[in-house]
Amino acid sequence: MSRESSDSKPIAEVRVGPDLFHALCWVASALAVATLAWIIYEIVTSAWPAIQKFGFGFLGSSSWVPNREVFGVFPFIVGTVASSFIAILFAFPLGLAIAIFLSENFLPAPVRQVIRFVVEMLAAIPSVVFGLWGIFVVIPIIKIFGDWAVKNLGGVPIFSGPAYGNSMLTASVVLALMILPTVTAISRNALTAVPKTLREGAYALGATRWEAILGVILPTAAPGVVAATILALGRAMGETMAVAMLIGNSSRLSWSLLSPGGTLAGLLANQFGEAEGLQVNSLMYAALILVVITLFVNVLGELVLRYTQSQTAGIR
Amino acid sequence: MDNIVTHAPDFFSNSQAEATKAIARSLWNRVLTSVCVALSLLTLVPLVSIIYLVLKNGLPLLSWSVFTQLPPAAGMVGGGFGNAVIGTIVMVGIGLLMSGPLGILSAIYINEYAPASRLAQAVRIVAKLLTGIPSIICGVFAFAIVVSTTGRFSAFAGGVALAVLMLPTILLTSEQALMGVQSAFREASYGLGATKFQTIVRIVLPDALPAIMTGIMLAVARAAGETAPLIFTALFSQFWAKSLSEPTASLSVLIYNFSTVPFPHQIQMAWTASLVLVAFVTLANITAQLVFSKKH
Structure with a gap:
């Protein structure tokens, strides 16, 4: 009798514990899925008054005047897209070169290890430190370049003066550094995933190393490199602090890269702390636009990445 | 011829x-x-x-006293960022307390209990999408659910923002960690008559622990360096925090605030805070990689 009762207790525990744990894991998963929906729900409900008042005109209007309660984010959307694309323009050749460099055996492995470490370090440095560095290093350099460019290339719209240190170009240069690790890592994965047989086939036909890279390896890895670029673009669009510290945060539209600009993320960072009333709703509307843009870009990147993987899965 | x-x-x-x-x-x-x-x-x-x-x-400014003193007022000399260091630790801690269990438990569900279920697929997609959401949106979310409802900026709101930021990293790295456990281990455990629960708790989790820790370290390193989620949730404070429901200083926001003032001493303090932050983040990353490579 006593033996039975001492046995029955652990059995009961064993039965309840596992079921509880299973249920707990299910709840955690459901919560994780709900998070994204919750984020979007909260942003939409908080933005609702602004959405009702401004509608889609919010996207096309260029005036952001909090004390007259007039809000529009067109310059910030343009700034977000422009700064990210310019950053990609800088980061793409660099990132691709490093990815090729890391996936080929140009130099002994230790040297490649160092480069790899450097790129990973770049990814680890906080955004705000990039911003601080940008203020004291990149801004002066861009100012000097800007003065020179206005004097010599002033006729070109993108270099029309006056040149500012806090400018679109400054923000883009620092952004390029920040997304370099993303471009490099994903491109490198795409390059190393190119089947060995293709590379060997190219060499067997007498191709030099770069004929093999340009003629065979890069075309095979191209979708992966495109995915890397798209995902890096998504990162650049959401990047906040460094951009907010360097771009000048102006809502005035300008063709010149040397003038201040603004981005959606920078707008949020600058104004949320002191916003009241309709301004909060409008900022939430801006946040919603940012979420929609970045989600779209990221989904696109993921789809391209998946397509790549399914394409190269067959040849081994 | x-x-x-x-x-x-x-x-x-x-x-x-x-x-x-x-x-x-x-x-x-x-x-x-x-x-x-x-x-x-x-x-x-x-x-x-x-x-x-x-x-x-x-x-030049780095000394023990910067960790024990309060930030200098505008134009003043001396002081430190003791409250910001504590604020960062507290808020990252709150974030980890919320996202850690959630991330690991859902990783267990999607890799051990029901890998092919609809829910598991949804979790994977959502986690991927969450990694792509800008960090400032985590701040916007915390602003909406905590700051707007309580009517004040607080360390708790900052912690919530960081939790959202850390969740996908912890979830996805934990899933990778569990996937890295050899299925032979699981089969051997079942073969010896263990239940699913026993297998997960006694065999799978201990084996995956180093890799899970790596993921947590990476998430902590990233969260500690983030400014955007904190800037309008925890805001900043010149003083020691007395509770979780008041504005709280953090290292990253201190760097941001001090980098734009016209006082050389404050700017130098921003550099010192950057040094502490970069040193911490680098150390956490290296530790994470060491823990990981020990297993593999």
């Missing part, structure tokens, strides 16, 4: 053309290699510049 002689000039001229072509090809090869190496080395310049400046401008 005749044939060879008559064809000889033709043969030689051909080879000469081919030789110049080969030289051109190999030259082009060299040029591209140099360009590639040069571009790769070019990335060293900014990194070296950042690290050099952080050390050069940050070291």
Whole structure:
């Protein structure tokens, strides 16, 4: 009798514990899925008054005047897209070169290890430190370049003066550094995933190393490199602090890269702390636009990445 | 014999053309290699510049007292950022307390209990999408659910924002960690008569723990360096925090605030705070990699 009762207790525990744990894991998963929906729900409900008042005109209007309660984010959307694309323009050749460099055996492995470490370090440095560095290093350099460019290339719209240190170009240069690790890592994965047989086939036909890279390896890895670029673009669009510290945060539209600009993320960072009333709703509307843009870009990147993987899965 | 002689000039001229072509090809090869190496080395310049400046401008003020004193008021000299260090630790701690269990438990569900279920697929997609959401949106979310409802900026709101930021990292790395456990271990455990729960708790989790810790370290390192989620949730404070429901300082927001003021001392303090932050983040990353490589 006593033996039975001492046995029955652990059995009961064993039965309840596992079921509880299973249920707990299910709840955690459901919560994780709900998070994204919750984020979007909260942003939409908080933005609702602004959405009702401004509608889609919010996207096309260029005036952001909090004390007259007039809000529009067109310059910030343009700034977000422009700064990210310019950053990609800088980061793409660099990132691709490093990815090729890391996936080929140009130099002994230790040297490649160092480069790899450097790129990973770049990814680890906080955004705000990039911003601080940008203020004291990149801004002066861009100012000097800007003065020179206005004097010599002033006729070109993108270099029309006056040149500012806090400018679109400054923000883009620092952004390029920040997304370099993303471009490099994903491109490198795409390059190393190119089947060995293709590379060997190219060499067997007498191709030099770069004929093999340009003629065979890069075309095979191209979708992966495109995915890397798209995902890096998504990162650049959401990047906040460094951009907010360097771009000048102006809502005035300008063709010149040397003038201040603004981005959606920078707008949020600058104004949320002191916003009241309709301004909060409008900022939430801006946040919603940012979420929609970045989600779209990221989904696109993921789809391209998946397509790549399914394409190269067959040849081994 | 005749044939060879008559064809000889033709043969030689051909080879000469081919030789110049080969030289051109190999030259082009060299040029591209140099360009590639040069571009790769070019990335060293900014990194070296950042690290050099952080050390050069940050070291002079670095002393024990910066960790124990409050930030200097505008234009004042001395002081430190003790409250910001504590604020960062507290808020990252809150974030980890919320996202850690959630992330690990859902990773267990999607890898051990129901890998092919709809819910598991949804979790994977959502986690991927969450990694792509800008960090400032985590702040916007925390602003909406905590700051708006309580009516005040607080360490708790900052913690919530960081939790959202950390969740996908912890979830996805934990899933990878669990996937890394050999299925032979699970089969052996079932073969010995263990239940699913026993297998997960006694066999799978202990084996995956180092890799899970790596994920947590990476998430902590990233969260500690983030400014955007905190800037309008925890805001900033010149004083020691007395509770979780008041504005709280953090290292990253201190750097942001001090980098734009016209006082040299404050700017130097921003560099010192950057040094502390970069040192911590680097250390956490290296530890994470060491913990990971120990297992593999």
